[in-house]
Structure formats: structure tokens, C-alpha cells
Amino acid sequence: MRSTDAIAAPSALPRFACPDWWERIQRGEVPAPTVxxxxxxxxxxxAFFNRLRLPDVPGNPPLSEACGDWFRFILCAFLASEDPVTKRRLVWELLCMVPKKNSKTTYVAALGLTALYMEEAPNRQMLIVAPSQNVSERCFEQAQGMIRIDQRLTQIFQVQDHHKCITRRKTGTQLNVKSFDTQIVVGEIPVLTIIDEVHELGKKAKAAAVMQQIRGGGITMQGGQVLMITTQSDEPPAGIWKTELKKARAIREGKGGANPIMLPVxxxxxxALQREDKKHPDKTFWRDRKNWPLLLPNLGRSIDPERLIEDYENNGKVNPEAEQIWVSQHLNIEVGVGISQDGWTGADFWPQAVDETLTLDTLLERCEVITIGADGGGxxxxxxxxxxxxxxxxxxxLAWCHAFADPKVLERRPEIAPRLQDFKAEGTLTLADTKTRQAExxxxxxxxxxxxxxxQENAAxxxxNNVAALFEAFEEAGITDEQIKRLLQGRALQPGLFGLELKLDDGTLWHADQDLMxxxxxxxxxxxLGNYVIVTKQISGRAKIDPFIALMQAAILMSWNPDAPVDISDFLRNAVMV
Incomplete structure (x- = not known):
């Protein structure tokens, strides 16, 4: 990474910062500071949580035996945090990311019941929100089951199966279990909201608006808490999940402000340890099964170590795509950081080639010549x-890229709409109608x-094919026909593909740190393809690669070593001096 900025060590850690989180995980501790x-x-x-019993396990063991201390830490931090001086709550939000099968859905159901029991104010609303009906039903069934196997709890809570609602009889406060919907909190100001599998909301276009509605209760006098618990996404983080994960990591590193309200776990x-060692795959950190227990706090309880290995051997290793999904769910390996499938080799070197100071302005200031690549679409x-x-x-x-799109892409490709909105917010994507887009x-x-x-030649x-708008824009901007080089896609772009790989590998190509790219x-x-390798839109499918095509086009022209344009004023000045 290239950067000119020095980072000063803070004199005191901000609230909820935990720079030694990895050391804590290696010691078998919760990766969070003391609260x-x-x-x-x-x-x-x-006391209440520990007496709850698992309804779907033989013998119905109590959580005092069946739950690990890692979740008891979350329970206490979320429900009982308090500033020793002001006596005010400290943890208003908590984000826990833990791998699959660590009983998080069961535990949050128990936490929801505990919160309902602890709330003494009358007629309040609490929510457990799941991304799908299956997950919400599973969560409700666990909470419902815990009540029905304990006669004392049936006297405390009333269960309404058809509404997925549990009411504390004494106060009238309700805990509702719901599937995600854009109207989920209309008319409600929840004092507590639990969101299960929040990473799935990153795939929903209007999730950010719903999250804002949920958080709206937090600024009222009664206050409102939000607990998010999830595995890592099986796709690169996007939308609200990307936002929350980035925020949590920043707080963990002490870069989330002096007094954040979210506790990251x-x-x-x-x-660095998530990345696959391409030259020595067997030495990749996460491939060593001795390192798996570090991220599995419920190993030996809800997770059978032998069955976990068998599942990986029989299902996780069948092909690279299956392995990528498996490790994202069972080891929280972030897609795009860990395994690359049949992807471009240069992608392995891309993260190390960031120049944090690079913008279009600084690129133009620092360079003697530039080339352009442009690739259009429907x-x-x-x-x-x-x-x-x-x-x-x-x-x-030095490389810098930008993308343009019609807003209709959000409707036609809803599966990537949250990601495109992220790029718009980043400033690397212009979403506009045809006229505005062409003008920009x-x-x-x-x-x-x-x-x-x-x-003067081979500049763009x-x-x-199918790029009339591009040629019109070139002409209007003053790019001459001599400066335009027509480059077909497919195998004709192979020099750009290999050229970029080599420049990234030897450290002579730097790019702006753009999430788009x-x-x-x-x-x-x-x-x-025969003696060639190709990258095409057809192969990459729904995932867009147009800016990468443009980058290869610009690389081909730059590889021809163009002469730097002569500044006529310097030429005349030198001629006078001679």
C-alpha cells in the first residue's frame, strides 16, 4: 500500500476499541473489551437466561450448561452496560459476527425472552427480525419452545402462535418475531430490535431505509437498542451489511470516534490470514484445521468437530465455488479477500497496489501522458x-476508473442494486438518465x-460495437479520430490482461482505492480458448466487469509506450533561449 500519511498512535483508546482482538481470540477470549x-x-x-432450556435437544439442558461464556458476555454487555459515573447505558448497539452453527438463532431467541422479562415499562414493543420466513419461524419456535417446556414461564408469558408474538403478562410489552419487510416498523417504536443474519439484508435494496426506521427509536426518551448477529456473507459484503461491518471494524480499531454506541464482537x-496462498495452498492459514477452533466458540456444544471436518471434506471441497461458500459461512472468510475461483490472477495482487493519495486530480498532476479505455453497455x-x-x-x-449507468439497472438487476448504490455513494458510479449521463x-x-x-494517436x-454514445461523447469532448483506437474484446484484450498482471506483480502499477474496482x-x-485466455461479460455473468474491460483497453495503449505530449509553450521558450 502506498501512502504519504503517518498514523499517530492515540494517547488513550476510544470507547469499545479493542486493538488486541486477535490476541484475545488466540487466548480463547471474546474479541471485545471489558464493558x-x-x-x-x-x-x-x-439468572433468567441460564434457567432457559433448549427445546430441541434431548434432555432439554439449561443454557447454564448448553451456552458458552462468549454469549453470556454479549447478554450482559447488551442488557446491563452502565457508565459508572453517569449511570447511563453504554451499549446501545451490538454487532456480533460468528460462524454458522454456533447456535446464534437459539441464543438470540433466549436473549429476546430475557430482555422481555427485564423490561418493566408497560406496553413497549420489541422485535426479532429475520431475513426470511424460514429463519423467523425457527427463531420463534425456539422462543416458544423454551416457554412451553417450563411451567413457570407460561405464567409469565403469553404466546400467540399465529402472530408470532410473545407478551409479558405483567407489563403488556410484546416481543414480535417478523420476517424482513420494508414496512416492518411502521407505527412502532421498538425499545429493542434483534436482527438475525443481517448480512442477508445487504442483498435487499431498501434495507438501509428500514434500518434507519429501526434506529429512529433510539433517539426518543425511552431509547432503543439494536443487536445484530450474523455469519459473514457468501458474497462480497454490500449494502447495509458492508456499512455495518466497516463501522464495527473501525470501532474495534479505535477509529470509530471517541464515544461510539456500537460494541463489535x-x-x-x-x-492477511484470510488470503489464500496461491503458491502454497496447503500453507494457507485457514486451511490448517488446528486454526478452525479459534473462530468457533461453540465447538463441542452445538458443533461436532468431526462432523465439521467431514462436511468440509464431502461438501466444502467439491469445487472452488463450494469451498468459497463453505469457508465464508463456517470460518467467516470474506468473499473477495480469501479464495479466488476461476478469477483473474492479477486480482491476488490488487489489494497491495493501493495508492491512498490517488485521485483523478493527483493522477493528472503526477503524470506525463495518459490513455483512456471505455466500454459501454445497455x-x-x-x-x-x-x-x-x-x-x-x-x-x-497510475490507474483511476469510473462507471455510468441508467437507474433502470436497479430494477433490472435487483440482486446487485445495493452494491451499485454503495458505488454511487462512493462517487465512483454515476446513476442518471441518458441525457444527464451523456453530459457527465x-x-x-x-x-x-x-x-x-x-x-496525438492511440489515446482512447x-x-x-454498440457504442454510438461513446463515439458521440468522444467527438463532443474533442477527441479526434486519430486518437481513437478500436479494440475488439475477447482474445484481442489478452495483452492488457497479462500486462496488468505483470505490472501489479512487480509493483509498478498503482490504483485508487475504489470499492467499485x-x-x-x-x-x-x-x-x-485454445492458446489464449479471455475474460468476457458472458463468462462473468450478472456480475459487472465493464470498468475492468476499459482498464485493459487503457493498459494496451499505455503498453505501446506513447510519447508525452509536447507543451508548445515550453517548446517556444526553449527555442528563444537557443
Missing amino acids: PLNEARAAKAL LYEYPQ LDDLMGVAVIGRERETREW LVKLLRRLVESGLLP GVDP NWVVGNAKIEP
């Missing part, structure tokens, strides 16, 4: 523009022309 508690409230919560390997596609510059002093390549494209191209850094690479580069799928 000040109201000891009496914590003891009351633990993230069971994951450091990102209404359900992206239009990608890539700029590669050759740095004056080092002659290294011309504005960008004109800026590149006015920089004076485009060579473009596929000549991190996603696009990860989407690029490779296919052998």
Missing part, C-alpha cells in the same frame, strides 16, 4: 471509463482532453 456493567442488572439477566481472522449494464497515467519521475502506471461523460472526457496529456481505446476485479472470470 462496565450494572452488576445487579447483569446478575438478574444471567467479530469472530474473524485478520485479513440499460441493465454499466459503462466503464478507465484512465491510466505514466508518472513523470518513476514511469510507473462528456464533462469527464473534456477534462482529460484539456489536461493536455493525451497522445474502445470496442467499436475491488468488486469489478473480483468479478473477472477467465476462460482458456
